[in-house]
Amino acid sequence: MKKCPCIHGSMLHFMRIGLLSIALTLTAAGAVYARPAAGQEVLKKKVSLVADQEELKTVFHRLSKEAGVKFIYISPGVPDQQRVTCLAVHEDLDVVLGRLLGPLHLRMEVVGNQVILKPEVPATVVVTARPVHGRVADGAGVPLEGVSVTVKGSNTGTMTDAKGAFTLDATEGTELVISYVGYASQTVKVTGGEVSVVLTKQQNSLNEVVVVGYGTQRKVDLTGSVSTVSAAQLEDRPVTSLGNALQGTMPGVTVIQNNGQPGRDAGSINIDGIGTLNSTAPLVVVDGIISSMNEVNPNDVESISVLKDAASAAIYGSRAANGVILITTKKGRKGASQIEYDVYVGKQTPTRLPDYLPSWQAATMYNQALANVGSAPVYSATDIQQYKDGSDPVGHPNTDWLNLFYNKKGLQQNHYLGISGGSEKTQYLFSLGYFDQEGNVAKTQAQRFTTRLNLTTQATRNLKAIANISYTFNPFQEPLSSYPGVSAFSQMIRQVNRISPMVPLKWANGDYAYIGDGNPIAWLNSPSLGTYNKYLLTGSAGLDWEPVKDLHVKPFVGYTLTQDQNKSYVADIQFYTATGSAGLYQGPNNVTDKYDNTTYVTLQATIDYMKHLGNHTLKILGGYSQEYTKYYELDGYRQSFLNNQLSDLNAASTTGQTSNGYSNELALQSFFGRFNYDYDGKYLFEANLRYDGSSRFDTANRFGTFPSLSAGWRISQENFFKPLRPIFSELKLRGSWGKLGNQNITGSNSDNTYYPYITTVSAGQNYVFGGANPAFAAGVAPINGANTALKWETTTETDLGLDAAFLQEALTFSAEYFVKNTSNILLNIPVSAPYGLNTPYQNAGAVQNKGWEFNANYRGRQGAFTYNIGANAAFIQNKVTSLAGTGPNISGITIQKVGLPINSFWGYEAEGLFQNATEVAKHATQSPNTGPGDIIYKDLNGDGKIDQTNDRTYLGTYFPKVTYGFNVGAGWKGIDLTAFFQGAAGVKGYAQGIAIGQVGTTVGKPTSAMLNAWTPSNPGASMPRLLTTSYLQNDPGTNPSSFWVRNASYLRLKNLQLGYTFPQGIARRIGAQRIRLYYSAQNILTITSFYKWIDPEAPAGTAGYDYPQIKTSTFGLNVTF
Template sequence: MLTATGTLIAVAALAQSVADSASVTADTTLQVPVAYGEQAWWKVTGAYGRVNGNVLRKSAAATLSNGLYGRIPGLTVMQGGGEPGYDAPSMTIRGVSSYRGSGLLTFVDGFESPFDQLAADEIESITVLKDATATAMYGIRGANGVLLVTTKRGFNGKPKISFRAQTGFQRPQRLPDFLGSYDYATLYNEALRNESKTDRYSQADLDAYKSGNDKYFHPDVNWYDEVLKKSAPMSEYNLNLTGGNNNATYFVSLNVLKNTGLYKNTDKKREESSNANFLRYNFRSNVDIKVTRRLSTSLDLAGRVEDRSYPGVGAPEIWSNMMLIPPNAFPVRNPDNSYGGTSVYRGNPVGLVLGRGVATTHARSLQATMRLSYALDQITPGLKAGAAVSFNNWFQGNDDKTKQFAVFQLLKNPAGDTIYNKFGDNTTIVENDGVNDQWRRTNTQFNLTYNRTFGEHSIDALMLYQQDVYTISGNNVPYAHQGTAGRITYAYKRKYIGDFSFGYNGSENFPKGKRFGFFPAISAGWILSEEHFLQQAEWISFLKLRASYGQVGNDQVGGRRFPYNQYYSSGGGYYFGKDNRYAGGMDEGSLANPDITWEKNRRANIGIDASLLHNRISVMLDLFDEKRTDILAERYGAVPGYIGVGLPAENVGSVRNRGFELQLGYQSEVKHSFSYFATASAAFARNKILYMAEAQQPYAYLNRTGQSIGQPFGLQAIGFFKDEADVSNSPQQIFAPVKPGDIKYKDQNGDHIIDIYDEVAIGKPVLPEWTFGLHLGVQYKGFDLDAFFQGVTNRSVMLSGPLVWAFVNDAKAAPIAMGRWTPETAATATYPRLTTAANDNNYRSTDFWQRDGSFVKLRNIELGYTFPASLLSRIRMQQLRLYVNATNVFSLDHIHFADPETLSGYPAMRSMNAGVRVQL
């Protein structure tokens, strides 16, 4: 039975999990990360969201950002492919408000750095800064939002050693399904007859496909089964050491992760072939030292080694061929063990994995940061001066040993003998090594801080100088940012708060004399729970209203670098003289813009933070409205093309973005060693293009202005043509000759012609407008169960290519094609008539192929048991926890034959793991 001490430990762990999820508490001592520092939570008047590293550890994701799905309201995370080492998702904060790009800034311990390959065990928290007040200090770079990663640090106390080991396996969450050879050949013959052509496959061929007795001349190959294993192993090991005393504290972390791909029968020695392997080593040492009473310093060292190996050809080609090549095209291997293939299909997928050699990359990263802080109490109490320098570098080299392979097509001559028709050659290994990616970043900061309380008055102030130089290999001119920033927060009686922050900084990408801008923001907070008229309401533990307004910028405006310079390139020349001697010429590029500047984003935010019923219920609500201006666009709609030169990009575009974020949390009381919690969140963001200088359209519905960024356009399908009379009596569709069974489209402008002028806004952009999260947990004695669901809606995806378009580009056919139109199935058909040639009328981006991209996924679930403290104390162990977890457990969506986030390519992965965590 769990002892009282063990119960307290378990409850404390659960309470921490809830705090990590809800982020609202009445604890006025809590310090949270803000721009270039920390601030007491009750003083924060900006909009932010936060998740703790302990929560991220439960996601069991190989890439850290894959643990952020739905965790922070306003942060939209969309999964990419699942290839080991290349599975980072896309991320946006509060949707998008510029049609030129939406990349957010990521900082690790105060300095810009990628974070995807950090280990969850070294993370203290991840914080998202959303509004103008939260991001104003980043000035010219803050418009797309900022993500702050804070790593763990030491503490004053006896050393603690924690070790975690986790191992398991992963499987594709969903793979596409395709028809076998018999159904493929049957439908192919039907498609030929629809084109008034003779059958390709005889009845004898169909019978052979059906029986499966002739694997060489009538193969039925499932390429996914031939290339892929059912599952692939994944493991992770982590060791943390932390502790310290009054003079020095330390945190040291070592992490090893191994993630293996799905390819089967590869060479384990990686000499002839290779699976997709990703091996990562992480090291971190954060040391804080109190040198004297006034002087303190810290030294952070973080290193990472990433070794990747893959087949000698890229994953896109492998997965594309598996999706494309029909099951009856050729056998995997011929009787003599050579690779099967034809003149059309030379990329035998098994050969691409096993016969193209090995591609290897070796990456190294090192970040070193040193900080000094000196208390200037002799001038005035609370005043400190600080300085920091950070060096961050990345190197990635390749060591490839690749080759080519021949394929052979089996044929029979008139005498019935088997002959081999060869395509390509078997070559020896060609070695290639070099540098394929390298960069370094140097940051310097100087700051003055002032934190002091005068009776009922409290002042927090920061003034900062910052310089960032980022150099990429092969780029002669480094990227540079420089400027100052400041923040002053004033609080009166712990209930009235005012904040002013600013950034004055610039970028090298703009003309001299026009590189720097001023970006101010103001905000206010009112803690109503401190007012006398609410202090009698015992059910209100904490209640704060806050509002902010300000301007930030975005210097990543897209297009070419240094757009204020005029560029020329080698172009057509002329022949001169009697001997026709050639003289080369120069072409003038698009016109320069000497007045180019950054995008500006004016942001307004209103928020509520509340903790109710003795901290049982937590509420966070934010409403925002932002307008992005000075977005680059070319005025092709206003300037005729006969001027003969490319127009400059000008700051004329604008976008409005509005939405809200809501988070609700509930923590139950502990009764009979049982407790539970629930945290739900919802976020909504919708943008609208106000102006983008687009060319004038003949019809208003063709305009992208007034629509959302990324809004898809296409024809509206209104069924299938019933018969020849229907074709004759309908508007003419010009994309291809149409017949009964082809898709019929709506004539939007009434000109009796279906063309590009009938394309209208269809569906929604691929980035969802709504995101949801639901975090549930229950604990009984030493057992705990934790689950996290994520959902999105107001999102559309477009199906295309071999995934759904039968026989296009000699592709296979999916089961969806079984619903094709025929005269007999005209009333129930769900798919157009079949053709072997590319049908430009049927196979194009229209709402017929568009699907609702909404989904609900169980992103993570973990079941664990923590042993009683009374038992562990006998062996001098502080914690022993056993657990099992799973990620991407299931998906509820409208696309049943592919994942709604990863329609093609290396699929999203489902993983199942078992682990142990020990703390001494």
């Protein structure tokens, strides 16, 4: 029989569709009649979903498995290949489906456990609608794909395409709701023109995904203490290093920047206090590899997570006692290529410089000092007048040494080029960076050249490959002094602050003048130079294999190669007297070449699995890590070159030459795991365990176990809390406990105690032979004792916290209290002299830190005007709790003593100034030269004499008791203004020596503070009487006292930024997506009661050796194509 020719393939297809539709309709009708309430039960099932640009059919499949329902639809009417984005956590199924189906113009009917999907039936049009076109982009001008655009109060909606464009029908005057996961939603009114929307990232969103150890978590699910900083918070700030950018941004993260010198200006970072008497630096992990913050280009950073408590950091075990900083760099994303170019240029100046007095006042004060000690004046009235009127510039000069030294413009520039994009399969990001910072002193300069390539590719349906490679070249240079034995740049700064204005720069014949120590400007203009070149190559590769759903196997390998090539050349200088005869000679010229190489390799493998079982969610992670570090160093020294134009080692004499070389290795082996449990989005639990082994300890104590437990209760998810949900978006209590470790005894690779459980043997020791005529003979001998019982430093921390959000997350707040106890701190405990070897390390010390931390943020919008304000603060107490029965240990002006903070100031308690000889006679004996106008030291033990052993006491600490930061920001029609303030309170500063001021002939500069020195006619003076430098009864270095301790609390306007983003229409005319011009200033205002010429962050006990803190003003341009 012949087939009917009119029934062909397409007709059969339509017949099948028709029959299926009839069958579905009949089934639905019968089921609804039989079980009218079943559909409502299905729609109220709780589901969780994280979908980022996934096909709709994939989302249906995941929801089908979790909710136990079946989705039925006819594909021509339901675009199941449409990519959608949705985030839901324990929400009703009907709410999630409404969010998914509304923009696609789909409706649903429920029959039993079946959800039938159909296109919407067009409603009768009452008001004429017209097509509305628009575009949606992020803050950088990059189009956002998959953004939900709906007409407020209706089911009409759509999604943006790959170019961020959308079109939907709406009537004029209606409002469009623009929403996207991770961004703050916006509502815009249809006015007739094209709609242009810029979404800003919702930094405090509870659904924000943050990076944690070996994975990610939603902020709302965290049970530990984790603080984050995003790329937007770091954007366009003229910071010289990434670590300095963290100052004041997070509670409990204390950054102290006490040096502004290019190349040496990285601040110290402490997390939740000072946890040890050894290295306090936190562990830094960049894209899974142990690294350093200072070599990372801030423009490459996507986010920074700081793991502060033991619960969040325990997954890193043995090196996490000081906290962990996780840095994630930017990655490519699907879509057309995006090109971003950012540039800023500006200049820098010192925030504060010493307030030295001119030469005529210096001469007058020196005469007064001589009179105070019974000596005749040196300078006559004529001398002083000549110093004052400048009539004799060589014999009676007024040399402004600071102006001669800090006389460069200090130009700074930064360039960044980023190219990113990708297909559905492969995404990429490539960047180039160049940073150049010239100091305010000649020959001071730092540069940074960076390049990075990050690749992600979906090799197969269930296999993803990730590869990152970066290279950094970081050179800097500084002038060196010819001061014998101390060539450091700091010696040059010291002499600039020390040499008197009564010394001329040059004699009349043009030769450099000099004092006994030389002439710092002559050193500066000599060929002496230190050059330091650092090269860092980092590469990593990893796989993410999903053999079955939600089971991920992730092998990872990382490699870094760090090389330092340093050269210090010191020229010799022959000074001449004013008459031209040979005077002071500083030499010989010499050079030191140093090369070191560090290779680091890590192999890691993790397996993680997540399972939803109704209201229960389980996550399990297990991993293994092997790390190996090899360090090698070689250096050589030679002197006596024929001239100062030669600097290669082989061009110098072999007399006095030295060479050194050494190497060491470090291996770590680790097993770790994490378990997370979530019940109904209300009750959260997490457990971590790490088992670490280090080659720095003997086999008996090589491994340590570091566990942690944490839990959280989301009160806001309880049924009894429903009446408060319009106010409280979130309310969570959390608590944690854990143990962490530390193996870092010293920061020096050359230290003889790098392996403290092994006795170090040196071949450079001498033995004595012979009886009546003894002689030395070279031999081998041990030089330090060993301690095979050494084990890890251990930190135990307990943390309690509260997280809250109000008014649909417009206001967020967090508070926490922590107690952190560190024990078994590795210390050198003094032993008796007959021991004969260097003191071995022992597990002896203990330290406690405890405190409160707070953080709050608010954001709002009034029409086109947006604003935000945020604040954070930490109140931390620190003290030494044990020194194993030894101590106290005093070093200069500081002490380590049980019950006091680490490195406390230790000195006499000042009780004012003596006013007359009677007061001096009645007081306890201080020194033979004590007289009226000198500082009164309190006799604490009442024995009638002042001595260091019995009368010194605690004077405060340089570590702040309170650190804080707050920011305000506003935006309006393309204009943005932000101000970020940072400060510290409850902190003491101590200055001494030339930092305060001295009087003398050729050495010593008085400061303006010394104008208020004590005299019989000025009994209420703020400074003691003037004395020459040989009288030390008031000297803050020789006799430290509370008289010189000052309140170093401060408030600093850390960054001020004003920008303008041009309308997209203007940007498109030149082919750009976004154009922004901005002004940015760093450290432009400081309020403090500390010495007005010393920055409050200057090193504790500063003595005038330090490069000043700097302030920077820049203008910049950001363009995205």
